[in-house]
Amino acid sequence: MNAGFGRIGLGSFVRKGEKRPRPQPPASVWLNRGFLWLLAAILVGGAVWLLTAPSEGNVAQTESVKLALASVDSAPPTTAPDTSAADAAGLDRMKISSQTWRRGGLGSKALVTFTVRNDNDYAVKDVEIVCAFSRRDGSHLTDRSRVLADIVGMKSRKTFARVPVGFVNVNADQATCSLVTARRA
Template sequence: MLKKILYGFVGLGIIGAVAGKNDGGAGIGASASADRGVRISQVNWRKEAFGNVMIADFMVRNDNDFAVKDLTIECQHAANSGTIMDRNTRQLYERVSARSYLPVQNFNMGFINTQAVRTDCKVTNFSRL
């Protein structure tokens, strides 16, 4: 049941990304990165360290005809009311081949507000190889 709800929110995250909104969703939203062919999908996140640190598992997909590296991941966190209250930005120092994907496990996104119940993450920048 929880898995179905999670997939529903991820689907809403995709719709929000296409519509240009960053309203968040349960788990990390599958947002496209500014029409540049690199996106995050198949995601799960949790709070650790007494609910203060965000740890994420996700898939980075590169639909470009060229490889990319050193991706900037940004997450916006929302409270139960829907208010965006915080954001985290981290660098993922990995390479993703052309037309390929990279599974990422236990990625530390840093401190998160304990009231955050939804988050929406996307790739905001990368270097072309």
């Protein structure tokens, strides 16, 4: 007669008060789980990268900034004021007196600190700047522009601290910012 004890091995008996050791999964299970987590992280990162808006450094913006700079530099002087000249401020009496830049946003964004000096007899607003970034050897990388909605009072100066102007190339080492346009306040 069999009482059903044939399936119990000798190692399955545990003394009273002792705990039975838990079986550990083999190392291959941990490697498989790690691989699955890595694969999931790559998939999520790729989806986020595809869904985010494209960077501000597209070719169209770079070309429009160059065209805007060329039109400001080559604009002939007007004798009769028209509607566009009435809104534009005199950039000849405005300048950036000091500027520095640093990286922010995990090293991908440019943060520019600069001081705008307004020697005009009127206040200005909507000051647009363009910053040209270059490598250490001086070769041009990219241009970024930004419109500042703050008002710079007449015969005064205003410092703008850590203004984000956009994404920059990792090789960017130098930045030169200049004024493009401004309007009377």
